[in-house]
Amino acid sequence: MNLKKIRAQRAEDRRHRQLMHAAQHVISRRALDSDIAQATPAEVVALAFGRHALRIEDTEALDYLNAVLAERGYPLLTANATASETSE
Template identity: 40%
Template sequence: MIFGNRRHRLLMATATAMVREAEVRILADPASIRPDQVVSQVFGRHAMRLTEGEATDYLRAALTLRGHDTAHLPTLAADPARGSSDQLREILG
């Protein structure tokens, strides 16, 4: 799945660049980069749409790779393909 791999590389590169560019701010406040900012950057740079849940996952990965805390991020990103919040509650038990 070439497109999927390319998409992943672009999204990961964008999130990692955002974390790297904001390193000083992140050290003071890990929540200084939010998933909605990742959504905006990805659309602006690559004309690609992604959900806030996907953005959260990529931001978490980028922060982790750079050694930053991710406790401020939601623990589970809702998958829009799964449907409603009722289904999410079912997953969580």
């Protein structure tokens, strides 16, 4: 593997860790309020930008939220459910 590929892989790994931490923070905060079902991808998007200057789409944020939810044994969120909640 050349140096350019190694750097790219490290950057990708760092980005993944940062986004997982953002999603974990959202879920942890919601768990304290017993309000897990109200977690939204928009919270992850905002936190990722605010903490790490990362711009991500709602679909990617939903994937990270669901990864954390699955890890903790909570039901997964669907794209349709989160879209209807944010449009109300």
